[in-house]
Amino acid sequence: MSTVNIPVTSDPEGLTCPTSPIGDPAASPHENVIAQTARAAADLLRRSSGAENARLSSDRHLASPAMSAQPQLLSGDEAVAPAALHARVRLGTGYPGTPSTEILEAFDKLGGRAQWSPNEKVALEVGLGAAFGGARTLVTMKHIGLNVAADPLFTAAYTDLEAGLVVVSADDPGMASSQNEQDNRHYARAAALPMLEPMDSQQAYDLTLLAFDISERWRIPVILRITTRVCHSKTLVRPRASQAETPTPGFRRDIQARVMIPAYAKPAHHRLRHKLAEIAAWNDAEGPSRVFPGGPGSDGDLGIIATGIAAVHAREAAPGARLLAIGLTYPLPLGTIRAFADTCERLLVLEEGDPVLHQALLAAGIPAEGKPDMYRFGELNVARVRRILAGDQTPEPVPPKGKPPELCQGCSHRGVFEVLRDMDCIVAGDIGCYTLGVLPPFSAMDTCVCMGASIGVGLGLRHVLPEDQARRVVSVIGDSTFVHSGLTGVAEMVYNPPATGHVVLILDNGTTAMTGQQEHPGTGRTLSHDPTGKISFEGLARAMGVQNVHVVAFNEADGTLEALLKDLLARPETSLVVARQPCVLAAPKIRFHEKAATDRLQACPSSLVDD
Amino acid sequence: MSKVINLVVAGLGGQGVLKASDILAEAAFRAGFDVKKSELHGMSQRGGSVSSDVRFGDQVWSPMVPAGEADCLVVLDETQVEVNRGVLRPGGVLIGPDLIAPGALKNKKSLNVALLGALSSHLEIPEEHWLAAIRANLAEKLHKANEQSFALGRAAGRF
Ligand SMILES: Cc1ncc(C[n+]2csc(CCOP(=O)(O)OP(=O)(O)O)c2C)c(N)n1
Ligand code: SF4
Numbered sequence: 001m002s003t004v005n006i007p008v009t010s011d012p013e014g015l016t017c018p019t020s021p022i023g024d025p026a027a028s029p030h031e032n033v034i035a036q037t038a039r040a041a042a043d044l045l046r047r048s049s050g051a052e053n054a055r056l057s058s059d060r061h062l063a064s065p066a067m068s069a070q071p072q073l074l075s076g077d078e079a080v081a082p083a084a085l086h087a088r089v090r091l092g093t094g095y096p097g098t099p100s101t102e103i104l105e106a107f108d109k110l111g112g113r114a115q116w117s118p119n120e121k122v123a124l125e126v127g128l129g130a131a132f133g134g135a136r137t138l139v140t141m142k143h144i145g146l147n148v149a150a151d152p153l154f155t156a157a158y159t160d161l162e163a164g165l166v167v168v169s170a171d172d173p174g175m176a177s178s179q180n181e182q183d184n185r186h187y188a189r190a191a192a193l194p195m196l197e198p199m200d201s202q203q204a205y206d207l208t209l210l211a212f213d214i215s216e217r218w219r220i221p222v223i224l225r226i227t228t229r230v231c232h233s234k235t236l237v238r239p240r241a242s243q244a245e246t247p248t249p250g251f252r253r254d255i256q257a258r259v260m261i262p263a264y265a266k267p268a269h270h271r272l273r274h275k276l277a278e279i280a281a282w283n284d285a286e287g288p289s290r291v292f293p294g295g296p297g298s299d300g301d302l303g304i305i306a307t308g309i310a311a312v313h314a315r316e317a318a319p320g321a322r323l324l325a326i327g328l329t330y331p332l333p334l335g336t337i338r339a340f341a342d343t344c345e346r347l348l349v350l351e352e353g354d355p356v357l358h359q360a361l362l363a364a365g366i367p368a369e370g371k372p373d374m375y376r377f378g379e380l381n382v383a384r385v386r387r388i389l390a391g392d393q394t395p396e397p398v399p400p401k402g403k404p405p406e407l408c409q410g411c412s413h414r415g416v417f418e419v420l421r422d423m424d425c426i427v428a429g430d431i432g433c434y435t436l437g438v439l440p441p442f443s444a445m446d447t448c449v450c451m452g453a454s455i456g457v458g459l460g461l462r463h464v465l466p467e468d469q470a471r472r473v474v475s476v477i478g479d480s481t482f483v484h485s486g487l488t489g490v491a492e493m494v495y496n497p498p499a500t501g502h503v504v505l506i507l508d509n510g511t512t513a514m515t516g517q518q519e520h521p522g523t524g525r526t527l528s529h530d531p532t533g534k535i536s537f538e539g540l541a542r543a544m545g546v547q548n549v550h551v552v553a554f555n556e557a558d559g560t561l562e563a564l565l566k567d568l569l570a571r572p573e574t575s576l577v578v579a580r581q582p583c584v585l586a587a588p589k590i591r592f593h594e595k596a597a598t599d600r601l602q603a604c605p606s607s608l609v610d611d
Numbered sequence: 612m613s614k615v616i617n618l619v620v621a622g623l624g625g626q627g628v629l630k631a632s633d634i635l636a637e638a639a640f641r642a643g644f645d646v647k648k649s650e651l652h653g654m655s656q657r658g659g660s661v662s663s664d665v666r667f668g669d670q671v672w673s674p675m676v677p678a679g680e681a682d683c684l685v686v687l688d689e690t691q692v693e694v695n696r697g698v699l700r701p702g703g704v705l706i707g708p709d710l711i712a713p714g715a716l717k718n719k720k721s722l723n724v725a726l727l728g729a730l731s732s733h734l735e736i737p738e739e740h741w742l743a744a745i746r747a748n749l750a751e752k753l754h755k756a757n758e759q760s761f762a763l764g765r766a767a768g769r770f
Contacts, residue, residue, distance in 0.1 A: 073640045073648070098652070176651035200647075200674075233649040233674035234636060309673075316672040382677045399678070400694045402660025403623060436657065 071238045076230035079201040079237045080138075080168065081106035083208035086242045087164070090135035090249065091115070093123040095484065096515040097142030098177040099231035100170030104140055105518075108528050116518055116527045119451075119484040120145035124152045124167065131165035131221075132258060134249035136212055143171040143184045144450065148485070154191045156221050158268035160257035163246065164215035166208065168224045173352045174379035176228050179431065179450065181378075183353035184225055188330035192272050194279050195223045195330040196288070197308040201235040203288075207327055209240070210288060214328075218275045225329075227352065229309045229379060280331035288327030289336050295319045302389075303344025305337060305368065307357055310350040310380050317385040329357065334364050341366050350388065352380050407436045412509050412554055412581035416476075417442035419562045425474045425569075426465075428458035430486075432478035432514045433583070434507050451481050455489025455504055462498035470500040471569055477504065480512035480520040482537060487544075493574050494545045501547075501573040503565065506537055509583040510590050517586045531597040541576040548575040615668035616734065617676040620723075621695040622687030624658045627723035630748060631685070632663035634727060637744035639667035642736045649674035660691060662698075683733055685726045706730055710767050718753075721760035728764025738765075 074082075080103045084092060092107045092114040094100065108114040117123035120141040127139035141149060146169045153167070169187065172178040188195035196211050198204040204226060211222040256264045283289070292315060294302075299320030306314045311325035324340045326333065341347050341361075347368040349358040358370035371388045374396075387396070407414050417437035420427055421444040429435060429445035430453065438445035447457050458475030465473065477486050486506075493502050512518040519525045524534025541549045548568060552560050561579060568575040582590055618635065622628040629650060636648040650663035664676040681698040685706045692707055699705060706729045708722060716725055724745060731741050745757050 073636060073646060174651075228651060229649060229674065232652060233647060234633075235647045235671075235674060236640070236645060312672040312674070381675050382673045397678070399697065402662075402694050403658070403690070405624065405657035405659030408657060433657070 069239045069241075071236045073234045074201045074205075074237045075102065075232055075234050076198065076201045076204040076226055077102035077170075077232070078106045078234075079205040080140075080208050080224070080226070081110055081112065082237075082239050083205045084138045084166075085110050085112050086240060087209050087212040088136055088243055088246045089138045089212075090246075091127070091130045092138040092140065093117050093126045093130075094138075094140035094168075095120045095123055095145055095148075096480075096512050096518040097145050097170070098515055099172060099228045100140045100142045100145070100168060100226075101515045101518065102231070103138075103168060103170075104527065107138070114527050116520060118521050120149040121152060124149040124156070127165055127167070128152060128156050128159075128161075128221075130249075131161045131163050132159075133251060134162040134247060136164045136216075136246055138166050138168065138208075140168040141170070142178065143169055143182055144178065144180065145169075146184055146187055147182075148451075150187070150191075153187070153193070153221070155260050155265075157191045157193050158260055158265055158272055160219040160254065160271075161215065161221065162219075162252060162254075163249070164212035165221045166211040166215055166224055167221055168226060170231050171225060171227045171353075173227055179448070181353065183356060184223070185329065185356045186354070188223055188225075189356075192276055193221055193223050193330070194218075194276075194328060195225050196327055197225050197227075197329045198230055198327070199308055199311045199325060200230060201233070201237045203327065204230060205237050205239060207288060209243070210327075214279065218279060220272070220275055220279075225308070227308055227379075276331050279328075280333070283328045283331060283333040284335040287333050287336070289333055290325045290327070291340065292323040292325065294322040299389075301345035303340060303347045304350055305340065305347065305357065305361070306350040308352060310352055310385070313380055313382050313385045314350050316382050318389055326357075332357075332360055332364075334366075337361065337364075338366060341368065348389070350380070350385060404439065405436065406439065407433065408584055410584040412579070412583065413437060413507055414442075415554060416505070416507060416561065416579055417444040419565065420444040420474065420476070423562065423565060423569075424472060425565075426461065426469060426472045428454045428461060428473060428475045430454035430475075430477040430481050432481055432507075432512075433509075434476065434478055435514075437476075445476070452477070452485025452489055454481075455486055456492060458504070459489070459493055459496070459498060459502060462500055462502050467500060470498065473502065474565070474569070475502065475504045477506055478512075478514075479506060479508040479510065479522045479537070480514075480518070482506050483521050483535065487540070490541060490544050490546065490576065497574050499572060501568075501571055501575065503568050504546075504576045505565075506576065506578045508537065508578050508580045509586070510580075511583050511586040513583040513586060517583070517589065523590075525593055525597075529593045529596075531600075537578050538576075545574075546576045547573040549577075550575070551578045551580060554579040554581045615666050615671050617681045617700075618665045618683050618685070618730070619662055619676055619681045619695065619698045620665070620685045620687070621660070621662035621691050622723075623691065624661050626661075626687045627720065628661045628663055628687060631687075631723035631727055632665050634724070634741075634744045634748045635730070636665045636667075637747060638731075638736050638740045639665065639734075641740040641743055642667075644668060645671050647671045647674035660694060662691075662695060683730055685730050687723055687726065704733055706768065711764060715763060716760050718756040718760065721753075721757045724749075724757045725760040725764035725767075728761035728766075729768030730764075731761070732765050732768035 092104050094104050104114040124139050127137040130137040169184045171184050173181050175181045196207040198207045211224050215222040299318045302321040304314045304321050305324045307329050349368045351357045355370050361368045372393050413434040421442050427445045429448040431451050454475040454477045461473045462470045521535045526532045538549050620632045636646050640646045644667040646667045648665045680700050683704045684699050686692050711725050
């Protein structure tokens with residue numbers, strides 16, 4: 001077997017992320033903390049470079065006596081869930097999105113109370129209400145979900161919470177399953193909210209606990225930014241014991257802290273900046289930064305500052321270098337960073353995505369190298385980190401292309417895209433499994449931008465295209481996507497109808513297939529598949545004033561859909577068609593859940609109402 | 612032991628690549644190693660290429676196997692061999708689907724476990740941990756067929 005030479009330079013004891021509950025804020029006022037900062041930073045460095053290095057542990061997860069349970073092999077997502085449980089989270093809300101989806105599913109399986117919301121904005125608003133009401137709350141979403149939730153996020157930052165609120169932003173550098181690779185570290189700065197970034201599953205667990213402590217101590221929402229590789233890689237996690245029971249939720253009136261009219265928001269903004277200054281000082285003094293001493297090797301004069309998964313790649317690519325891995329990446333522990341920088345001859349910042357950390361160091365007057373711009377695209381890995389270290393900017397080897405995904409055999413979307421292709425429609429598309437309708441043999445999608453955009457984009461095209469083209473425009477949207485952000489598009493269609501009318505086609509396959517078959521308000525089942533209220537798309541469209549509303553149980557090529565579309569496209573009216581046929585992969589499970597619900601109803605007719 | 616063993620399992624969505632790497636990672640974990648396992652999912656249901664990295668040793672840092680450093684590559688579909696070959700180090704072992712004679716498996720879906728059996732003959736993980744990992748990751752009604760497939764692959768792997 002080959003040898004990848006990784007010296008056993010484990011984390012010296014005591015450098016693991018401190019996750020003990022934070023003390024009373026009054027005990028460490030701002031000024032004191034700053035005074036402690038230089039000492040603590042120096043202490044951190046001393047511990048990392050001195051004689052204690054001899055005391056190497058072969059298992060870096062064995063560090064703290066507070067850790068009790070046996071280690072488990074968990075993905076980053078799976079590690080956030082038990083942390084939420086141990087942090088006594090009372091409610092988890094979110095909207096599915098790779099790579100975040102498994103967090104709430106795992107939390108539900110562990111017995112936590114978890115709910116899918118129609119979209120991320122609503123999920124965050126529900127979470128905020130719960131936190132105002134005194135319940136610790138976890139809100140999860142993928143990176144672009146935070147765009148949807150940005151409105152409540154920015155002003156929630158001004159409020160004072162009653163209990164911890166942690167927002168998970170699961171970023172997708174490299175776009176394994178997303179339409180962009182935006183770097184949500186910008187949100188921490190823009191909204192002025194603390195951000196934690198785990199490098200592996202143990203840290204996903206630890207930093208989730210810490211996030212609740214920070215959130216509660218400073219009464220501020222905290223963002224846990226976790227990336228695809230961390231979400232979906234399994235590494236060892238040693239969970240800790242559950243924290244003490246938190247106070248029972250109850251309403252406490254605090255109007256000035258929660259009603260953001262200008263009169264109250266102005267002082268609130270000052271409060272927010274003051275909180276951040278305190279958190280920065282705390283981060284320097286006691287934050288979850290870790291220093292890994294340089295092992296034997298030739299990189300002795302090199303220091304690396306890294307965040308998230310870049311830290312473990314760095315450890316492997318440059319085992320001889322000293323490494324400062326920052327856990328609380330906003331507000332930064334600039335004192336710790338400065339002290340570390342002073343001890344290095346060459347200092348390199350390693351971060352996935354945008355040069356956020358590098359620019360922050362330069363702005364703070366800390367000279368450091370960043371990565372060449374070509375490494376801003378895609379994920380980092382050990383090979384790329386080696387290239388960055390060597391200053392290699394030659395073109396990277398292109399890995400051979402694998403087989404692209406395609407719609408399953410028997411998928412209900414197939415027949416729809418055959419019809420749209422054969423009718424030469426101009427298709428304003430949307431996001432879901434059905435986006436694969438863009439690929440051959442269909443090539444039947446012309447635009448796809450973000451969830452819900454199909455309707456607005458379709459209307460825009462209709463307004464400006466010459467009539468013969470305008471009449472070919474159809475907006476195609478999935479059922480989960482329609483609930484997420486299609487309703488306002490329909491309102492627009494009714495309110496500002498194009499001269500040629502318009503046709504919206506909802507592909508209702510009874511599930512959120514793309515992200516692994518989650519329930520949504522149109523399925524009539526909760527996250528844990530129990531029966532609940534169900535939204536009728538056709539009823540909704542009629543109530544909103546759409547002129548023609550049709551439902552087709554779409555079965556292969558029997559011509560029904562084609563004939564209907566031909567008719568509707570010829571009318572200068574607004575139309576909405578629900579093409580209904582379950583996702584073939586989800587169908588057996590849907591039948592199972594439906595049967596379970598009927599059985600329950602028969603056993604106890606009132607059960608649907610009671611729980 | 613300070614070296615890290617690098618393994619890659621590859622195939623097409625629906626073939627059980629991720630299940631195989633789960634079993635593999637768990638077997639190494641049960642044998643007392645530090646283990647990391649990594650893959651990207653999301654599209655895996657829809658028949659596209661899927662691959663999963665598993666690394667184990669005293670201490671593993673990055674969860675991803677660097678290209679050209681895999682000790683063994685297990686491939687479940689013939690069409691995916693060339694796509695993935697680049698992950699192997701010089702002299703690394705390729706375990707392909709052709710190792711198992713057509714018709715040899717009672718349950719065709721257990722090809723993933725059969726190839727794990729072949730892989731197991733190249734690794735220092737005691738058999739008991741493999742079997743425990745198989746049982747922990749599969750429904751009970753599948754245990755017997757998969758144990759048989761594993762044994763068949765393990766015998767075939769000793770080439
Ligand atoms: C703002 C935002 N949140 C979440 C996602 C992840 N996501 C992509 S498509 C989709 C829904 C797909 O469900 P549906 O519309 O029912 O189509 P299907 O996949 O079932 O065909 C989700 C949740 C996203 N792309 N953007
Ligand atoms: S998972 Fe369902 S919706 Fe997605 S491609 Fe397969 S059958 Fe179609």
